[in-house]
Amino acid sequence: MNLDIVHLLIEDSVPGRRCVRTSGADRKAAIAGLPQAEVREQAPALPELSEMDIVRHFTRLSQKNFAISTQFYPLGSCTMKYNPALHESIAGRSHWNGLHPWQDDGEVQGALSLMWELQNDLAEATGLPGVTLHPAAGAHGELTALMILRAYLDGRGETKRRVILIPDSAHGTNPASCTLAGFKVLTIQSSKRGLLDREDLRAHLGSDTAGLMITNPNTLGLFEENIREICDAVHEAGGKVYMDGANFNAIMGVTRPGDFGVDMMHLNLHKSFSTPHGGGGPGSGPICVTEELRPYLPNPRVVEEENGYRLIEDSEASIGRLRAFHGNFGVLLRAWAYIRRLGAKGLLRVAENAVLNANYLRIKLREHWRVPYDRTCTHEFVARPKKTMRENGIHTIDIAKRLIERGYHPPTVYFPLVVNEAIMIEPTETESKATLDAFAQTMIEIAQEAEAGNSALHAAPKNMPVSRVDEARAVKEPILTWATK
């Protein structure tokens, strides 16, 4: 970890210093014929730097990050698995990244064949035959699916069905996407066993039900055992079931949402299918739907014809577009490569080992931390500080910051909301037993510190470029650019 202060680019700027040069520029010739009102009088105040300045700046900044390539990252519901080196090498080749999106289909048969295969593979993995690779991220996929549901309901004249039921353990994007698609949200409680409360669900199903959004396995890392009954109940009430596929890593090759009654779902290729998170994207959130909903998928889609592959926009019922062009192709390419490396057998091994690793950590930690739903979990589980620790004034935030100090990226904290002070741990299948053992040992030591009320926990982290930051100040005195006075 680089502890040095790295200046802002603008602070190192020296008038007249250059990096990129392009020959032949003639401003006078360029502005000839342009309306004077639209010509920029003054160049934008961008930094003036040399290439070396830029290399040092960004290299040093990179050393102020935790990343999968440097640290264990047991971030619940985010599936921070290893991102294979080969994928980056492939995606950087001009045969892929040199394609223009308006090239004719005949010029891009390699790209279209790959998208076609990926569509088929995702359909097979989910048991849902209609696939679009269009959405740019998971939340974008949710929104796409909810709009499909709106279009489907409107097409049937069912304009009273405007309520989406969402469990209280759901990701925040679920309700936010509902609002954007013009639905109302009704929250369903979790049962004492950490599963969707079936009685509460039944009580809220009715003639206004558009559907249910369910995460399975849920954010507590528990498989919704009654999923088939739940889906049946929603269907009987005239609704559709949407599954948030963020946790698909746990069930690949084990069970298929299409087989247990789900009507539509999204997949996060940047979680389950190993494409890198990039510090917050780009992701890709394909959605998979039943045959009945297929006509509503967004444009365009890839089809296979006698003479090759084609992009089509032929469905009148389609909801249209939610972005430009044909999806985050570079992400699709990496996911395709991942699937071809692993195949059916490998995907099953992924799920098995993800679940094995999570349960192994759960067993290691259950005596030292409170594990509110302490039974066999899927790919993740939720822990929390014990009452005695909290009485010492030690909270989840302190645990997270102490973990940073000890060289681990913290688990997801304070989520799901149904567990107070949640610590949500997802190790993924790409971590070894040795890494898990070392992490467990660290967690046990931190538990002992917390039990002892060690005040060092409040001061952590001490060995990072910065200590705990004043987030309230960032809102009260907003400084969002370097020009802010």
Place this chain on the structure above:
Amino acid sequence: MPYIPNTNQEREEMLGEIGAKDFQDLFGNIPADIRLKRALDIEGGLTEQDLDERIKEKGSWNRPAAEGSCFLGGGTWDHSWPAVVDQLSGRTEFLTAYTPYQPECSQGTLQCIFEFQSMMAELCGMDVANASMYDGASACAEALLLATSTTRRKRVVVSKGLHPDARATIQTYLRYQNIEVVEAPLRNGVTDWNGSVDSQTAAVLVQQPNFLGNVEALDPVAASCQETGALAVASINPIALGLLRSPGHAGFDIVVGEGQPLGIPMGYGGPHFGFFATRQKFVRKIPGRLVGATLDQEGRKAYTLTFQTREQHIRREKATSNICTNNALMALRGCIHLAALGPKGLEEIACVSRQRALQLAEELSSVDGIELAWPDRPFFNEVAFRAAGGNPAVAQFKTTLAQNGIQAVLPMSRWYEDMEGVFTLACTERTRSKDIKRLCDQAQNTFRLEVSL
């Protein structure tokens, strides 16, 4: 198995500690009747070497525009970028990091986003910019949502000169918010706003330069918005801002756009990134992530995600947007590229792109059968032509060029019924005089045949 480190022996040990007999047992909480009783029908198990061969074979079915000469534009352009962009953005400390929710171990990503926000705001002439959007099209839709929620009005006016995918995206995003989308028509290659903006209008959206390549007048848009209380929104090509004035300078309220020209490979259309810049007064309505500077416990400067109460993970159904993951790594590329360009470098690229387009306009319009579609309209780096032979001639021209390794010609009739025979060509700093000459030679051949037929 690739990427799974545990050995069989380790797995046995771990199963033993858990108290599970085997994996069947471990998955015991998934009811037997919904367990898959067969293997998935998915091909795989290739070694890295086999996969590399497979991908090379598939790659050989593509004819990448960037390898020949590329005159295609329409929202994605064949610009160059310095090698430092690939080298630095490819650092795995950036590539494999998560969203910087834990600021102490994410200062690298956070400072990069802060610098990105700073440069985008400066470029657009705005006070603030966010950490990025999916792309330019979805950024347009989100800008209109901000405008309707701020003004509490239910009608937006969108230029028909906006990218057709962005117009389609807006239709989809706004459909279920009961917002009326009015499209202002094109007249002589630019938007005709006549009478479309009134006191019920929440926002007016114009693309600069527009999809036909023509430069729009920003002042009348800003003026009519000022008069009616609507928000003025511009979607811009960031490279054009090396030469053209910023919409902020013209009095606009929101500036969005497609960041691809700033160091992002064309990549068959994605991932690119969208940007979103606006005035300080709208900061609490901005969609997506924002990074702010603050202090740590010791009083040192520190960066953190801020104004998170706008966002879905806090506000859930009341969030300003549902966006979570954005296109951070692409924005980082944009950030590095802008730093490498600096004010002079950006201006040079803008100038050369425009100069090449001027050259192309002059040379191609001197070919019999081709003329400038709107000879009086100024353009930036993209020019609209009209073929006397109509759409069939355009299609023939496109095919001929592609056969000769020139990816060019975007037929406008695909999106505009009244634009028979109109097509656009784009230039960048990568366009060489000899590329223009080759294209014009092909035009001579194609259209001479056309005339003689």
